[in-house]
Amino acid sequence: MKPFNQTFLLLTVAAASWLQACKPNNAATAVSGDAAAKTYVAPGKYDEFYNFVSGGFSGQLSVYGLPSGRLLRVIPVFSVDPEKGYGYSENSKGMLNTTHGFVPWDDLHHTELSQTNGEVDGRWVFANANNTPRVARVDLKTFRTAEIIELPNSAGNHSSPFITENTEYVVAGTRFSVPIGDNQDVAISSYKQNFKGSLSFISVDKTSGAMDIAFQLQTPGVNFDLSHAGKGPSHGWFFFSCYNSEQANTLLEVNASQRDKDFILAVNWKKAEEYLKAGKGIKKASKYSRSRYDEKTHQATSEILNEVTVLDPVVLKDICYLIPCPKSPHGCDVDPSGEYIVGSGKLAALIPVFSYAKMQKAIADKAFDGEFEGIPVIKYEAALYGEVQKPGLGPLHTEFDGKGNAYTSFFVSSEIVKWNIKDLKVLDRVPTYYSIGHLCVPGGDSKKPNAKYVIAYNKITKDRYLPTGPELAQSAQLFDISGDKMQLILDFPTIGEPHYAQAIAADLVSKNSVKLFKIDDNANQYVTKGEKEAKVVREGNKVHVYATSIRSHFAPDNIEGVKVGDEVYFHVTNLEQDWDIPHGFAVKGANNAELLIMPGETQTLKWVPEKAGVYPFYCTDFCSALHQEMSGYIRVSSPGNNVPISFSLGKTNDAEPAK
Amino acid sequence: MKKMFLILSLAVGLYACSGNAAKQETPTNGSTPATAESGNPSYDPERGAGKFKDVAVSPTLDTKMADAGLKVYEVKCASCHKLTDEKLVGPGWKDVTKRHKADWILNFVTNTDEMLEKDSKAQAMLELCLVRMPNQNLSDEEARNAYEYMRKNDGVK
Numbered sequence: 001m002k003p004f005n006q007t008f009l010l011l012t013v014a015a016a017s018w019l020q021a022c023k024p025n026n027a028a029t030a031v032s033g034d035a036a037a038k039t040y041v042a043p044g045k046y047d048e049f050y051n052f053v054s055g056g057f058s059g060q061l062s063v064y065g066l067p068s069g070r071l072l073r074v075i076p077v078f079s080v081d082p083e084k085g086y087g088y089s090e091n092s093k094g095m096l097n098t099t100h101g102f103v104p105w106d107d108l109h110h111t112e113l114s115q116t117n118g119e120v121d122g123r124w125v126f127a128n129a130n131n132t133p134r135v136a137r138v139d140l141k142t143f144r145t146a147e148i149i150e151l152p153n154s155a156g157n158h159s160s161p162f163i164t165e166n167t168e169y170v171v172a173g174t175r176f177s178v179p180i181g182d183n184q185d186v187a188i189s190s191y192k193q194n195f196k197g198s199l200s201f202i203s204v205d206k207t208s209g210a211m212d213i214a215f216q217l218q219t220p221g222v223n224f225d226l227s228h229a230g231k232g233p234s235h236g237w238f239f240f241s242c243y244n245s246e247q248a249n250t251l252l253e254v255n256a257s258q259r260d261k262d263f264i265l266a267v268n269w270k271k272a273e274e275y276l277k278a279g280k281g282i283k284k285a286s287k288y289s290r291s292r293y294d295e296k297t298h299q300a301t302s303e304i305l306n307e308v309t310v311l312d313p314v315v316l317k318d319i320c321y322l323i324p325c326p327k328s329p330h331g332c333d334v335d336p337s338g339e340y341i342v343g344s345g346k347l348a349a350l351i352p353v354f355s356y357a358k359m360q361k362a363i364a365d366k367a368f369d370g371e372f373e374g375i376p377v378i379k380y381e382a383a384l385y386g387e388v389q390k391p392g393l394g395p396l397h398t399e400f401d402g403k404g405n406a407y408t409s410f411f412v413s414s415e416i417v418k419w420n421i422k423d424l425k426v427l428d429r430v431p432t433y434y435s436i437g438h439l440c441v442p443g444g445d446s447k448k449p450n451a452k453y454v455i456a457y458n459k460i461t462k463d464r465y466l467p468t469g470p471e472l473a474q475s476a477q478l479f480d481i482s483g484d485k486m487q488l489i490l491d492f493p494t495i496g497e498p499h500y501a502q503a504i505a506a507d508l509v510s511k512n513s514v515k516l517f518k519i520d521d522n523a524n525q526y527v528t529k530g531e532k533e534a535k536v537v538r539e540g541n542k543v544h545v546y547a548t549s550i551r552s553h554f555a556p557d558n559i560e561g562v563k564v565g566d567e568v569y570f571h572v573t574n575l576e577q578d579w580d581i582p583h584g585f586a587v588k589g590a591n592n593a594e595l596l597i598m599p600g601e602t603q604t605l606k607w608v609p610e611k612a613g614v615y616p617f618y619c620t621d622f623c624s625a626l627h628q629e630m631s632g633y634i635r636v637s638s639p640g641n642n643v644p645i646s647f648s649l650g651k652t653n654d655a656e657p658a659k
Numbered sequence: 660m661k662k663m664f665l666i667l668s669l670a671v672g673l674y675a676c677s678g679n680a681a682k683q684e685t686p687t688n689g690s691t692p693a694t695a696e697s698g699n700p701s702y703d704p705e706r707g708a709g710k711f712k713d714v715a716v717s718p719t720l721d722t723k724m725a726d727a728g729l730k731v732y733e734v735k736c737a738s739c740h741k742l743t744d745e746k747l748v749g750p751g752w753k754d755v756t757k758r759h760k761a762d763w764i765l766n767f768v769t770n771t772d773e774m775l776e777k778d779s780k781a782q783a784m785l786e787l788c789l790v791r792m793p794n795q796n797l798s799d800e801e802a803r804n805a806y807e808y809m810r811k812n813d814g815v816k
Contacts, residue, residue: 516796519734530733550738551790552748575738577796625789626748650747 035489038480041068046510049442051455051503052111052125053476058496059106061127061138066442066453066503067478069492077136077145078106078129086145088593090569090604094300095291098132098150107131110161110226110500114204118165118231118447122508124209126161126170133157135172135202137209139295141514146293149211152286152308153180153198159224159240163204165231165447169214169269172200173224173240180218191249195221198310199240201269210292215276215309217267217319220373221247223256224265225330226397231447232338234356236270239341241325241332245372257347261324261380263372264332264343266359272311272319280316281309296523298601314374321363322372323354324380331397335406336447340385340421342406344395351395351408353424355385388424391417396437397500399444401451401481407444409436409456416456416479418486430486432477434460441481442503450505454479454486457498464491474498515579517600524602526571531555536647543568543645545634549583549597550575551624553649554617557632561645564612564638570595573602584620587634594620609636704780708773709766714803716761720815721807728808735795736805742812748790756813761806768795769802 041047047065050072055062059079063072080087080096087096087104096102106129113120124146127136133154139146151157151172159173177195179186186194196218203214223244230237245262248255275281284307291302313320327345334341341354361367362382369377394412401407405427408417414435418428438457442450456479461472473493480487519529528534528546534555537544543566548555554572562568572585576599585595587607595603609615618631637643706712732740739748755764759780767774767781771794774781785791797805 518796530735531738532733548738551793553738555738575734576793577735578794581793624791 031488035487039067039069039478039490041065041070046506047072048506049450049453049503050506050509051440051501052113053457053494053501054108054111054127054499055495056109056474056497056499057107059108059129060496061108061111061125062495062498063143064476064492064494065506066455067490069476069478069490071495073143074495075138075143075145077127077138078103078108078134078148080104082593083596085593085595085603085605088605089595090606091299091602092293094302095145095148095293097291097302098134098289099152099287099304100132103132106134108496108499109158111502112161112163112170112445112500113502113504114167114209115163115165115446116167118235120443120446120502120504120508121167122504122512124167124204125502126163128157128160128172130156130158130175133172133174135161135170135211137170137204137211139209140509141512142295143513144293144295146209146295147211147291149202149213149290150288151198151200151213152288153196153216153218153284153310154200156223159199159227161202162227162229162238162445164229164238164269165235167204167206169229169238170202170204170211171227171229171238171240172202173227174198175223175225177221177223188249191221192247195247195249197222197224197242199224199267200308201272211290213288213308215272215281215311217272217311217313219265219313219320220375222263223252226332228332228334228341228445230334230338230356231336234334234338234341236268237356238267238269239332239334240265240267241329241343243328243330243346257328261326262328262345263322263377264325264329264341264354265375266321266323266378267313268319272316275311275316275319276309281311283307284310295517296521298517298522298524298603317376320375321359322375322377323359323383324369324377325352326350331395331408333398333400333406333445335400335421336402336449338447342398342408344398344408346394346396346411348395349390349393351388351391351398351419353385353388353421354383358385359383386424388419388426391419391426392429397439399439399441399454400449401441401444402449403451407439407441407454407481407486409439411435411437411459416454416486418481428485430479430488432456432458433464433475433491434458434462438498438500440501440503442505445502450503452480452482453503454481455501455503457494457501459497461493465493516577517598519573519575519577519600522573522600522602524571524573526569526604527602528571528573530575531649534647534649536561536645538645541566545570545647547572548575549573549585549619549630551581552619552626552630554585554619554630554632555649556647557649558651559632559647560635560637561643562609562634562636563641563643564609564636566609566636568607568609568634570605570607570617571602572597572605574599576600581623582621583623583630585617586620587617588615596621612636612638612641702777704778705760706762707766707770707781708777709770710799711762711765711769714761714765716810718815720811722811724804724807725811726808727801728804728806728811731797731801731805732808735797735801739790739792746788749788749792750784752809752812754813756806756809756815764806764809765799765802767792768797768805769799 049066051064061075076086114124133151137147155178156175158175177197199217222242227240244256325343327348329343331344367382392410392413456477478490574597744751744753
């Protein structure tokens with residue numbers, strides 16, 4: 001409770017009515033008797049929802065089953081993962097390639113499921129890298145990262161990867177404005193003159209999902225925080241919250257919190273498309289990477305692209321409008337009808353709700369309050385539908401239930417507050433343990449929420465679990481919202497630090513899940529289709545081992561003729577054609593991890609032996625009763641020792657004893 | 660006698676219920692276990708369990724099918740089965756078409772897991788080999804071609 005003490009002192013009088021909510025009850029009083037039955041998923045039974053949860057500073061994406069809270073999978077996205085060989089195998093290394101070289105660890109903040117007609121469709125889940133700005137697309141057929149695109153002219157990709165209602169675009173807005181253009185070596189204190197923000201609109205191919213930067217909007221230097229697309233009537237618009245309209249470049253904690261209001265930037269992206277078509281975009285040289293993983297060749301390819309098209313909303317007047325929003329807005333959420341836009345000022349004690357229809361009228365009537373850096377500012381009252389009064393302290397994010405209600409997380413007062421969108425009245429509040437950040441209702445930012453649960457992703461864990469030293473798993477909490485009152489029914493630990501998460505009815509995803517890769521379709525350059533094709537080939541100082549694995553042996557399993565100084569490439573093809581029969585591959589002394597090879601897949605491990613000798617290799621994934629036997633030897637000879645390349649399986653002839 | 664049959668069926672039913680344990684790799688200890696088929700008069704141990712029944716087999720070899728079967732063998736079978744009578748991981752293929760009927764072989768290679776749970780001949784082989792035959796997801800056509808290649812290997816011309 002220590003972190004809250006100061007807040008209490010300052011706000012005791014004003015917040016007397018919230019005091020109850022600030023002081024979490026103990027678990028015994030908060031959880032009622034039927035919680036266990038509501039979250040119990042019997043052994044062998046499936047969960048009702050998949051929950052795709054950002055792994056925060058772990059750089060990964062975790063998948064939980066709901067309502068059980070069971071961890072089903074960690075999908076490696078922006079960080080290497082030795083468990084799956086991701087970022088270590090020759091096949092997957094390219095996925096983490098950027099214009100800054102190989103980036104092994106990033107910070108994944110938000111997840112967003114693809115949508116069709118404003119409803120989650122279970123095809124892909126997108127994720128953003130906050131540090132080295134990128135957006136990833138994860139294919140939900142394989143639960144693997146299929147594509148990662150880097151964002152030029154960008155720093156701190158926080159306002160991302162939110163999507164339009166038919167997944168036309170994924171957006172990426174800069175948290176940090178930076179100098180953009182030819183001369184970036186400028187004084188930090190020249191923020192106001194030289195620093196710019198940018199909003200990238202990434203197009204997504206309807207069939208393949210392939211991503212491209214369609215255009216970028218160059219904006220005044222501010223910090224973009226979060227965003228959401230319009231839907232229904234407001235389809236064609238995108239809304240971005242921003243803070244630091246003070247344009248401070250130091251001690252932002254104080255200097256970016258001066259103004260009473262910052263902004264929500266409303267972007268008419270349909271209008272931007274028209275300008276783009278009319279050739280109003282300016283092509284600018286900017287380098288950025290794009291990596292794609294092909295499930296037929298089982299290989300990532302990475303390329304560097306050189307150009308983006310930039311639109312200037314100061315010149316192209318009717319693309320961008322600013323709506324004042326109190327106190328450093330964070331969440332920017334659009335209700336299922338598409339009419340209401342909820343801004344959440346981190347430091348505010350109220351929630352403003354804006355009306356899309358009123359905003360349109362304000363634009364038509366030119367009800368502006370001047371300009372900010374060349375962008376018209378709509379009068380606050382002209383766009384405002386109303387304010388939720390005294391909802392709590394420090395609103396962050398809002399999700400919706402599709403029944404006219406909104407659920408907002410409050411970090412400072414550590415609670416979820418349910419309120420009605422139409423009459424702006426608070427209906428219910430529950431404490432969270434402790435200091436909630438994001439929250440999620442299945443489909444909660446779409447046109448059709450599936451509102452059985454709300455999940456709180458808390459920032460502070462403290463005493464919720466058995467202590468594990470100074471570092472604790474962050475706690476998520478599941479609430480049943482099927483009745484009028486929210487009911488806490490489960491705590492579950494998460495990996496990294498979850499920011500945004502999304503959930504989807506399980507059958508929309510599970511029915512498409514790939515069980516294995518057909519060996520006939522394997523188009524890897526180094527595939528070995530059957531043991532007859534297994535071989536070892538020397539090309540200069542490179543030795544290629546074309547190997548197969550099947551329960552319970554490798555072919556070949558005796559290899560000689562490798563020399564110190566050689567680069568050895570183990571290309572292992574798993575010949576199994578049955579679900580859940582991967583094989584592993586490890587060789588002694590390998591300094592870049594191991595392989596894990598799915599049925600029908602080929603994966604490659606590079607190994608550079610440094611000393612002569614005989615090295616064992618073996619299968620690391622328990623595959624059969626004779627798994628311990630699934631092993632082999634590779635001999636490495638001194639450069640002077642003239643041992644020819646040879647390989648075999650099941651050959652038992654005695655060799656001469658060593659001299 | 661009727662009563663005995665009832666008791667036997669009950670015992671068999673119980674065994675079948677615990678049948679999931681057979682999915683593990685651990686060998687069943689002791690003597691050959693009682694199998695479901697013995698108490699189930701509808702189970703035909705010559706045919707096995709699966710979709711294949713009364714497969715038409717010509718007295719002469721279909722070389723085109725056998726050639727296609729060789730390709731299936733090389734990618735999906737050869738890792739464990741030699742063409743001689745030598746056991747590698749699984750039994751050698753020599754005379755396999757003389758030991759089992761076409762229906763049984765085709766059902767076993769396409770419906771491996773159910774056969775390993777139900778069929779006493781399949782279970783007896785598992786006790787010898789100790790590695791469950793992988794389900795290699797053979798299509799019906801691939802299985803039939805592989806069977807033709809087995810026949811070729813057994814000397815059918």
